[in-house]
Amino acid sequence: MDIKHITSPLQQEVIKKLAVGDMVSISGRIVTGRDQIHKYLASGGNPPIDLSGLVIYHCGPVVIKEKGQWKITAAGPTTSVREEPYQAEIISKLRPGAIMGKGGMGEKTRKAMSECGCVYLHATGGAAQYLAECIVKVEGVYLEQFGQPESMWLLTIKDLPALVTMDSHGNSLHDTVLNDSSKRLEGLFSQPFSVRK
Amino acid sequence: MYDLIRKTSTVLPEDVTLAIKKAIAREEKSSVAEQTLDIILKSIVLSSKNGLPICQDTGTVLVMIEGRPDKSIFHLEKSIKDAIRKLTKEGILRQNCVCPLTEKNTLDNTGKYVPQIHFEPVNGPTRISIMLKGGGSENMSTQYSLPNSKIQAGRDMEGVRRCILDAVFQAQGKGCAPGILGVCIGGDRASGYLIAKKQLFRKLDDKNPSPVLAALEKTVLKQANELNVGPMGLGGKTTLLGVKIGHAGRHPACYFVTVSYSCWATRRYVVELNQKGEIKKWI
Known part of the structure; x- marks a missing residue:
């Protein structure tokens, strides 16, 4: 499979060309944000840095301080759909280039992504070591009052692998899998279980 | 420790x-x-x-x-x-x-x-x-009270099978599939979850001593993998790595099926x- 190399912050023309099913390799500056950050930003809190074009990564990393330097010891994605109540508003207000996480997002987010030019990047859940190795540097940390996993970490990454599962044209792989598996479930329900098979 | x-x-x-x-x-x-x-x-x-x-x-x-x-x-x-x-x-x-x-x-x-x-x-x-x-997989864990009209699950092993398959379908990739399921048939609202979690300690290749549960584990594992939810819910043949089912005595009025979803990183x-x-x- 061909891999598209993209850099955060993302330009609109790059975002528009990304389609569901594209494997991407991301480099550049990204920020983490999960439940507390999303609640804060959606309820009018000021973003500590300009988020336009940036990748917002749904991730609560494990971080330790070693010789005065932050060190990320694990950094996989968290379940994105928890941010569904907030994400659309953050996309339209702060214009990030991509949302990265796992599990995909809902209808409201999909609409906001089409309207504002934003994509959803699916990173491999639980692959915390593989993904942590793609983090080259911790540039800073903001909103530390939310606790370590919930703070906004500004990171420089290199070649982080992800899959485009929602694009800026309204497509979603998650919907496709959901609909397909729903039909399959119906089929399986028509094969009742009996021990003497 | x-x-x-x-x-x-x-x-x-x-x-x-x-x-x-x-x-x-x-x-x-x-x-x-x-x-x-x-x-x-x-x-x-x-x-x-x-x-x-x-x-x-x-x-x-x-x-x-x-x-x-x-x-x-x-x-x-x-x-x-x-x-x-x-x-x-x-x-x-x-x-x-x-x-x-x-x-x-x-x-x-x-x-x-x-x-x-x-x-x-x-x-x-x-x-x-x-x-x-x-926490992600814990959020996907669930408990059914049978009978359940939505998935037409009655109080028998067929009903249990429907509950488990529905739980896998509902979870999609959000519990970090391919997952491992610990299931408890019976018990109460509290013990059901604990006994379901206990099943997760069983080795994936062990065999359930109950022939009925062994058959159910095998069937559900095979069928869940036919849902095509796939690793991380992105499609594919592997949705579950294992299904382990236990049981507990139940109150005559209650019939709970509790599914503890555990991620691939069990x-x-x-x-x-x-x-x-x-x-x-x-x-």
Whole structure:
């Protein structure tokens, strides 16, 4: 499979060309944000840095301080759909280039992504070591009052692998899998279980 | 306890790693499913080599102690809590305990009712079972009260099968598929979840002593993998790595089916202690 190399912050023309099913390799500056950050930003809190074009990564990393330097010891994605109540508003207000996480997002987010030019990047859940190795540097940390996993970490990454599962044209792989598996479930329900098979 | 919890966070059990390797071989070459599982396997190797957490969500610590009820239990409880605090400082466990009243993180992974330590009196050597269960998969765990008209599940094994398949479908990739299911048929609202979680300690290749449950485990595993939810819910042949079903007596009025969803990073070990409280063997 061909891999598209993209850099955060993302330009609109790059975002528009990304389609569901594209494997991407991301480099550049990204920020983490999960439940507390999303609640804060959606309820009018000021973003500590300009988020336009940036990748917002749904991730609560494990971080330790070693010789005065932050060190990320694990950094996989968290379940994105928890941010569904907030994400659309953050996309339209702060214009990030991509949302990265796992599990995909809902209808409201999909609409906001089409309207504002934003994509959803699916990173491999639980692959915390593989993904942590793609983090080259911790540039800073903001909103530390939310606790370590919930703070906004500004990171420089290199070649982080992800899959485009929602694009800026309204497509979603998650919907496709959901609909397909729903039909399959119906089929399986028509094969009742009996021990003497 | 320090070594036990450290290993649980950093080294995936052999049977789970083997199941992931087998799944890679089953998926189509260069498919998203194969590549996803490949990244997972690479990450497992890295965490073990570097002695770092398998997943950044180092979970909630669940401990089951079986042993003779004597004073050593207090010592064990203390050493578990000390180990958790130390490992949190070292970045092997994430700060995963928040007080719901103040919304403040307790910063050391302990808090009211945390960690959960269950004791079962047994007249034999002390056994400790430990699990680090991630929050994403815990959110996908669920309990059905039968009959359930929505999925037409009655109070029989066919009804149980429908519940389990529905739980897998509802979870999609959100519990970090391919998952492992611990299931309890019967029990009450509380015991159902605990007994379901206990099933997750069983090795993936063990055989259920009940022929009915063994057959149900086999059927549900095969059928769940036909749902095509796939690794991380991105499509593919591997949606589950295992299904383990237990049962408990039920009140005549109640029929619960409880499904504990565990992610691919199912982190659990069981050890036996010697009289000094040191690890005698890994089970």
